[in-house]
Amino acid sequence: MLHKQETTQRKIFVGKAASPGYAIAKTKLIVRQRFTVSQLKIPKENTANQIEFFRRGVWQVKKEISNLRDLTLQMAGKDESKIFDSHLMILQDPSLIENVISLIRNEQWNASYAFHLCMQKLIDTFEKRDGIFKDRALDLKDIYNRMLLHLSSGENNFVLQEEIEEGVVLVGFSIGPNMLMHFDKEKVLGLAIDSGSTTSHVSILARSMQIPAVMGLGNLSESIHAGDLLILDGTNGIVIINPDENDISKYKKQIEVFQNQKLELSTMRELEPITMDGKYIRLNANIERYEEASEIISFGATGVGLYRSEFLYFGRDTLPTRSEQAEAYRKVTHQLEPLPVTIRTLDAGGDKMLSSVSMETESNPFMGWRSIRLCLDRKDIFREQLKALIEAGDRGNLKIMFPMISSVSEIERAKDIYDDCCAELKAEGLSIPKIEIGVMIEIPAAVMIIEEIAKMVDFLSIGTNDLIQFTLAVDRTNGKIAPMYEPHHPAVLRSIKLIVDAAHKEGIQVSICGEMASDPLSALLLVGLGVDEFSMVSWCIMECKKIIRSINYDEARAISYEALKFSDANSINNFLRKKYSQKIKRLGISSFIITQDFSSSDRALVRVDGQIERIGV
């Protein structure tokens, strides 16, 4: 177990730059302990579900501890990481699991209470012992806390030990999107999180909320005390604990420059996203909640390119009703009328579980029962959502998009269900609006049959995060192979080219949603490949607009086509940098999400006592 050191030394941590911006503030530790254990008798027919729910909790906590072990191994060494092997063994102890399951099955207790009973007994026994065995009670408590956090429906029951009173930087091992939304936006000045990456959901959310964030900081939360002053540099991925005066004055200047840049970019709001030679590139916003609709206008968005409807389903034990959904969708379509609003149908599963739908633990959830696959099986859920969408399409410019398409028949079946819903609503006396239907291309199989797909739909949208992950067979959340997650891999670029060409042949438009859209170099590359629309976190829009307004489409096209000829990502990156880096620097674009290493030559990194020290901030 890692022990907190009683020290107020200056220390620098380097992580992943997840959301740009700076903060100088006090540390607020997120303590993941408070939860409520409810004691419930569950009906006999639901015990199987509860057992499954319990097993899923074990699986999730197992993943969590394994990650921690790997991080500890990297940061602190083998001896320190061994304790997590014991934790994993205890978590998966057959007698513990049997006892919990038998309490659920025979006593009909809910999973969290059954686990609570078993663990409390063990913890009590160990606490009564002496010396070395007494310490084991701490390990058991750690496992107990982690499990209960998942079983008591996870982050929703999470509460901070005390309310936030002043502006703080939140520091913790991990933080969920829902957790973040619970806090007072004005008082959260930044996030410094031990786990996660730039494409974690919470990073996406932090960027849309314009909260600077650094992820993947290893064991920061174990090395810091509540109330410690820290500097958070979300632009470069740096955290300085207990900074000296020198750091503070440098960063104060940095903050001023950043604010000015933001101000300058805001002049972009009223301008059109149009290249110097007159090609209009639609710049849409990604949103997750209807509340965000009002914000996107202030960022100069031309519409919503991706409304992640699954957020309506998260953090609750029942499914949202049709009228509840329709109301949420209407709030966006009506408010933004006449701007287009593309709503993606339920994209759950994978790393995004729903507590209202019974899901089994899958060994490979990203390739499992998720998204459109789930919807085509659970037609009851799908139909309610489609009807809600049709109802919400009465005004405004609504488009519907199906995710995770891998075959022609999936599109046929989804459209059949949609037509059926239209017919039913029509019979009820509703007038059916004309709604465009599109699909997301994020599976390589769909790329291979893109010509057929393009004939069946009104638009295509490329989900680059999944397309890259599946094309390259690289799990973007696995730190060990993260460098292999290469957006500019020729396989990815040529796939995009195929998609664009097929779409244009059928006279339909192609949009890009995914992290790639908000990276300046990638954006230039994609414009050149002929992509018609981008959808990105709203704060990136003005920056992207500034870039688009500074280029000639014909030149970008020539550069992108040249880039397609290279056979590896490195050469493509070097080529693009050679062509564009001067321009991007001249434009004063400061945020680099994917191509962070752009400025790595300016950075000198040395290792000091296992921590990474950066010289010359």
Add this chain to the structure above:
Amino acid sequence: MISCKLIVQNTLGIHVRPAGYIVNIASVAQSSVELVYSGQRINAKSILNLMMLVIEPGSEVEFLINGPDEQRVADELTELFNNKFYEDAS
């Protein structure tokens, strides 16, 4: 079935790490592996069961191993105990 009596020779007894080594061997075995200590008989594939027994240094434990790979399991456990759980080697 094999009965295999072993002496705990390390200085701290069977705490979490030695228990982990035992589970590592027992849990991959096809045989059932049980441990008898001061009148209690427990499943040796469970680290919690092992830890709950608080097996003191110097004491004798008996493994009852039953199944197709019982001899191999007995050999591995004997080696583990004889090596004092790789702890006091210095």
